[in-house]
Amino acid sequence: MQHTELGNLLRISRCFDIFRRQQMKDVDLHPGLSLLVSHVCRNPGCSQEFLVEKVCLDKTTVAHHLARLEEKGYIEKRPSPNDGRARAVYPTEKALQIYPRLHETYTAFYDNLLNSLSVTDRAEVARLSEILYQNALRLVKEGKA
Numbered sequence: 001m002q003h004t005e006l007g008n009l010l011r012i013s014r015c016f017d018i019f020r021r022q023q024m025k026d027v028d029l030h031p032g033l034s035l036l037v038s039h040v041c042r043n044p045g046c047s048q049e050f051l052v053e054k055v056c057l058d059k060t061t062v063a064h065h066l067a068r069l070e071e072k073g074y075i076e077k078r079p080s081p082n083d084g085r086a087r088a089v090y091p092t093e094k095a096l097q098i099y100p101r102l103h104e105t106y107t108a109f110y111d112n113l114l115n116s117l118s119v120t121d122r123a124e125v126a127r128l129s130e131i132l133y134q135n136a137l138r139l140v141k142e143g144k145a
Helices: 004-023 031-042 048-055 059-072 093-114 119-142
Strands: 075-079 087-091
Touching: 004 031, 004 093, 031 048, 031 059, 031 075, 031 087, 031 093, 048 059, 048 087, 059 075, 087 093
Parallel strands: none
Antiparallel strands: 075 087
């Protein structure tokens, strides 16, 4: 079995990364960092754990990326209003200024990716991709195949 379906999904993801780089080449953010900026802008005050779940990266990688974003002036960490021991992540003005452009880039890619599909096909892609995502999450959480 060739696993063409999975290969196609992975290639789409890589194409998306290339597209983001092309559209945002004047911004000092690689795709992983720009994805975090987008989530923080949409969810100001979120926790690192929230971001780990949303971007599907391990805690160490997210912590490293957040440190880089903080150094670059895109985010700031403050004590969490819910838990004084935890730190909440907030976008800076620099992040908020770049966010509309990030959002436009993502929207342009998604819209062009799906534009030749019917409404029914789009719904089927959404349904099937959710099943695949849930299966992938289960595999990661169980740590076995």
